[in-house]
Amino acid sequence: MSVLVIGGTGFIGPRLMRRLIERRETVVCMDLNTTPASPYATLPGQATVIRGDVTRFGDVMRAVIEVKPDRLINLAYGLGAGEGNPHQVMRLDVLGMDNCFEAARLGGVKRVVYASSIAVSGQQSHFGDRQVTEDDATYGTSQYAVHKIFNEFQAKKYIKNYAMSITGVRPANVTGPDKVRGSTDHVTLMVDAARGKPVQLPRKGFMRLLIHVEDIAEVFARVLLADTPRHDLYNSGGIPVSLGELADIVREFLPDAQITFEKDGGRDESGNYLVDNSRLCKEFGIEYPPLRTRVLEIINDVRREAGLPLIALR
Ligand SMILES: NC(=O)c1ccc[n+]([C@@H]2O[C@H](COP(=O)([O-])OP(=O)(O)OC[C@H]3O[C@@H](n4cnc5c(N)ncnc54)[C@H](O)[C@@H]3O)[C@@H](O)[C@H]2O)c1
DSSP states (O other): OOOEEEEHHHHHHHHHHHHHHTTTOOOEESSSSSSOOSSSSSOOTTTEEEOOOOOHHHHHHHHHHHHOOOOEOOOOOOOOSSSSSSHHHIIIIHHHHHHHHHHHHHHHHOEEEOOOOOOGGGGGTTTSSSOBBBSSOOOOOOOOHHHHHHHHHHHHHHHHHOOEEEEEEEOOOOTTTTTSSSOOOHHHHHHHHHHHHEEEEETOOOOOEEEHHHHHHHHHHHHHHOOSSSSEEEEEEEEEEEEEHHHHHHHHOTOOOOOOOOSSGGGGOOOOBBBBOHHHHHHHHHOOOOHHHHHHHHHHHHHHHHHHOOOOOO
16 A cells, blocks of 8 residues: 655654565655654665655645555654744644644545654653553643644544544654654663763653654554554553663663763653553554663664674673
């Protein structure tokens, strides 16, 4: 089938497109930036990349008319855009997403998938010590979170009013060697240590819910290619870990790593890190590799790229 990936040359997109091509799908990517910068995730040669701006309805509509996709996924977003440019970020996050829904409606695209985020839930303290499900209330207050909450609201409207098939995935804290936007403390910790550089981070007890970029790409591929998913929204879930615990895993592989924290604590101020992803796992057979395995992979990806000796699994 034919798949239109909007915002596909960033962190997650190239890995998703590689998976779609391996499954023999026809992939067209529309992005403002037509060449991914990452040395770790080259675009598969069979993917066609066109330049287009998701905030311009005409660009999205033209892509839908030309590609005639069976599936459309929107990954274009203002990650790590901060709170300083509300108008531009609103256009990208809110208008851009709506443009995708509307163009898909007008173009008769059978299924649409979009990236929401764990950020919609806000702080873990709203939920106590329990896992958050897709049906829980959302408490996110950042501009990013509020935009994602609105995207979910708008998806529900399109589903209700036009009986469209639109599915959201809420990725947790995606990690990988080349992540540069969004939450990056966990990335800095692994990548700098792998390069032999000292790392200092503010809070040792700060919690993250990690999912490797290859794993979230697989989640998106399965949800996107499904004909009739049972739900409109899925938590990716991931592996909860404090930055201090992550540092300990890194030190198992790199005993000389210089990782320090300014302070202990942070757990109580952490964003949502306990998430129930049973909906996704049961329906799509998703299972993540152990965190240690993924940490070692990231360390060795970085070291290979830097020409440093690789670390063996202990
Ligand atoms: N990476 C994470 O940790 C994480 C966590 C939760 C949710 N998500 C969501 O997953 C999605 C993909 O994340 P990512 O990490 O790959 O992001 P990314 O920033 O690496 O990629 C986004 C892509 O969108 C493109 N883009 C930006 N503005 C555009 C525009 N106006 N028109 C067309 N393309 C435009 C960028 O060039 C980039 O290729 C986003 O919606 C993000 O919010 C990511």
